[in-house]
Amino acid sequence: xxxxxxxxxxxxxxxxxxxxxxxxxxxxxxxxxxxxxxxxxxxxxxxxxxxxxxxxxxxxxxxxxxxxxxxxxxxxxxxxxxxxxxxxxxxxxxxxxxxxxxxxxxxxxxxxxxxxxxxxxxxxxxxxxxxxxxxxxxxxxxxxxxxxxxxxxxxxxxxxxxxxxxxxxxxxxxxxxxxxxxxxxxxxxxxxxxxxxxxxxxxxxxxxxxxxxxxxxxxxxxxxxxxxxxxxxxxxxxxxxxxxxxxxxxxxxxxxxxxxxxxxxxxxxxxxxxxxxxxxxxxxxxxxxxxxxxxxxxxxxxxxxxxxxxxxxxxxxxxxxxxxxxxxxxxxxxxxxxxxxxxxxxxxxxxxxxxxxxxxxxxxxxxxxxxxxxxxxxxxxxxxxxxxxxxxxxxxxxx
Numbered sequence: 001x002x003x004x005x006x007x008x009x010x011x012x013x014x015x016x017x018x019x020x021x022x023x024x025x026x027x028x029x030x031x032x033x034x035x036x037x038x039x040x041x042x043x044x045x046x047x048x049x050x051x052x053x054x055x056x057x058x059x060x061x062x063x064x065x066x067x068x069x070x071x072x073x074x075x076x077x078x079x080x081x082x083x084x085x086x087x088x089x090x091x092x093x094x095x096x097x098x099x100x101x102x103x104x105x106x107x108x109x110x111x112x113x114x115x116x117x118x119x120x121x122x123x124x125x126x127x128x129x130x131x132x133x134x135x136x137x138x139x140x141x142x143x144x145x146x147x148x149x150x151x152x153x154x155x156x157x158x159x160x161x162x163x164x165x166x167x168x169x170x171x172x173x174x175x176x177x178x179x180x181x182x183x184x185x186x187x188x189x190x191x192x193x194x195x196x197x198x199x200x201x202x203x204x205x206x207x208x209x210x211x212x213x214x215x216x217x218x219x220x221x222x223x224x225x226x227x228x229x230x231x232x233x234x235x236x237x238x239x240x241x242x243x244x245x246x247x248x249x250x251x252x253x254x255x256x257x258x259x260x261x262x263x264x265x266x267x268x269x270x271x272x273x274x275x276x277x278x279x280x281x282x283x284x285x286x287x288x289x290x291x292x293x294x295x296x297x298x299x300x301x302x303x304x305x306x307x308x309x310x311x312x313x314x315x316x317x318x319x320x321x322x323x324x325x326x327x328x329x330x331x332x333x334x335x336x337x338x339x340x341x342x343x344x345x346x347x348x349x350x351x352x353x354x355x356x357x358x359x360x361x362x363x364x365x366x367x368x369x370x371x372x373x374x375x376x377x378x379x380x381x382x383x384x385x386x387x388x389x390x391x392x393x394x395x396x397x398x399x
Contacts, residue, residue, distance in 0.1 A: 075125045
């Protein structure tokens with residue numbers, strides 16, 4: 001049987017039992033009903049027996065916080081067996097007449113019921129003793145003790161839940177503060193020096209430069225763009241995971257044709273060695289967040305550039321068909337293994353990448369989150385001929 005885990009703080013155990021206002025009444029009822037003159041709720045472990053609440057009418061001398069040697073008690077055996085022990089008259093009992101515990105404490109009648117928490121773990125016992133014999137082994141008294149032990153266990157479990165909730169609330173507040181600091185660092189403290197580097201590179205472009213100097217400035221601009229993209233990805237991931245999800249600024253009639261043309265133009269400039277073909281048809285106004293849609297398309301194209309065969313063209317299609325807006329990006333290259341398909345949209349998953357391939361593995365995850373935030377879906381299909389990512393967004397009914 002399992003022990004109480006965090007409850008090894010015995011001061012907390014005693015305080016918890018003391019805070020249950022019903023326990024003094026329970027102990028009083030136990031004594032009045034049975035005729036016993038000592039009753040207690042005890043915390044029992046494999047090494048300690050500690051009184052948590054006591055009614056003592058025989059001057060036994062034990063108060064809350066007082067201890068007995070656990071090996072001197074019958075509660076030690078109850079902890080091991082998980083079953084109650086009931087003795088009407090020690091001198092006549094076939095099992096306990098020669099037991100050391102009655103001899104040590106001079107008792108003749110004894111009853112002890114295990115107290116379990118809601119998860120089944122053992123807390124201790126509800127017990128009563130008396131130096132005189134008493135008739136205890138009756139259905140009524142046993143049921144009473146079982147009920148009271150259940151009541152005590154229920155209240156202790158409720159206290160544990162409240163304590164755990166309070167601890168979680170404190171932890172959540174700390175996480176919230178850390179989250180705000182983290183997002184602030186990403187959104188401000190990292191962007192500021194990056195902006196300064198980009199501005200410096202722009203100023204250098206206006207100066208007379210050698211051919212080598214121009215190449216270095218171009219490399220600086222490329223590095224700034226990549227770093228800005230990485231910051232955007234991590235910032236979106238942090239907001240999505242720590243800040244409650246993606247927020248959208250939807251507009252009822254976004255011109256997707258112009259938006260996608262701009263995205264493709266920028267990526268053609270950034271990846272001049274890759275051919276990108278477009279097929280934008282029947283692009284009516286779509287209710288969406290223009291910035292996020294551009295980010296989704298850019299992430300899918302960027303993924304195709306990174307992982308596709310550089311010798312084969314990348315195709316992007318967008319159009320409104322039937323009741324959906326559909327955008328897909330396809331590229332040639334090796335087939336994605338089936339075991340990797342299920343993990344593509346997980347954060348930080350990069351699959352097999354070449355040393356020259358950059359990124360944190362957040363692009364597809366963020367694209368998927370953008371699709372979900374719009375109420376759409378992002379799926380992937382991969383064969384020996386092509387890998388295709390398809391975004392599908394149901395269109396709002398017209399007028």
